[in-house]
Amino acid sequence: MSLLNQLSDNKGAQKVRTVKGRGPGGSKGGTAGRGQKGQKARESIPNWFEGGQTPITKIFPKRGFQNVVSKRKYVPVNLGDIQARIDDGRLDSTKPITVKEMYDCGLARITGSGKKNGIKILSRGAGALKQPVEIVASSASFGAIENIEKVGGKFEARYFNGLALRYLTKPEKFERAVKLAEPTSRRDIEYYSDERRHGYIAGKERPSFEQYYNYKGKVRNTNRKSVETEFVDYASRKAFENNRTVSFAEFTQ
Numbered sequence: 001m002s003l004l005n006q007l008s009d010n011k012g013a014q015k016v017r018t019v020k021g022r023g024p025g026g027s028k029g030g031t032a033g034r035g036q037k038g039q040k041a042r043e044s045i046p047n048w049f050e051g052g053q054t055p056i057t058k059i060f061p062k063r064g065f066q067n068v069v070s071k072r073k074y075v076p077v078n079l080g081d082i083q084a085r086i087d088d089g090r091l092d093s094t095k096p097i098t099v100k101e102m103y104d105c106g107l108a109r110i111t112g113s114g115k116k117n118g119i120k121i122l123s124r125g126a127g128a129l130k131q132p133v134e135i136v137a138s139s140a141s142f143g144a145i146e147n148i149e150k151v152g153g154k155f156e157a158r159y160f161n162g163l164a165l166r167y168l169t170k171p172e173k174f175e176r177a178v179k180l181a182e183p184t185s186r187r188d189i190e191y192y193s194d195e196r197r198h199g200y201i202a203g204k205e206r207p208s209f210e211q212y213y214n215y216k217g218k219v220r221n222t223n224r225k226s227v228e229t230e231f232v233d234y235a236s237r238k239a240f241e242n243n244r245t246v247s248f249a250e251f252t253q
Contacts, residue, residue, distance in 0.1 A: 074117055074138060080124055099160065117138060118160045119138055134154045135148060139191075155198050
């Protein structure tokens with residue numbers, strides 16, 4: 001005997017939608033349960049509305065802020081997952097494991113709608129790490145760095161912007177090579193200069209004025225014309241370094 005005709009959902013699994021505003025025959029007809037006239041009958045009122053008086057969110061002052069735009073978002077990759085890819089033959093432990101290798105083997109998705117600021121190595125599953133590996137990523141936890149060095153490996157924290165991540169993961173979409181950018185914000189410079197984080201610029205000297213602009217005694221014009229402005233005296237140069245407003249006449253004296 002077939003029981004297909006007796007199958008049904010459990011009681012309460014489906015709820016009948018209340019039909020409103022379809023005539024006086026039902027309990028929600030006519031005014032649809034909103035009553036006669038008034039503000040609440042004509043439009044929806046937000047939960048924070050206090051009847052017209054000054055809301056509590058405006059009475060008390062605010063202090064500080066959170067810069068959500070500049071917050072770094074990394075794709076987490078565990079050491080245990082890296083070892084699993086090595087055991088499967090999808091990663092070569094004899095070569096440096098970079099963003100490209102981790103992207104190709106399916107460890108991280110850092111492009112498209114899920115675009116992040118790079119990869120962060122975490123120490124979960126670190127006990128499974130067997131052989132020394134050299135990993136280059138945007139960031140790593142202190143526990144992950146400790147476990148990598150425990151087996152004789154090496155880690156380097158490297159700065160990548162969005163363009164660099166796109167180029168490293170999908171170089172076939174670029175007609176020519178892309179030069180990797182250097183960190184510009186103070187937070188990134190301090191992070192990648194920290195020896196505890198194994199930053200790639202740790203222990204290196206900060207670039208001088210000439211090295212930064214790649215011109216000895218000159219600075220390129222920002223409008224990309226062939227004209228080059230030359231610093232004729234030491235005072236104008238120091239004023240530029242100290243971020244003081246300098247008139248064009250001082251450069252042409």
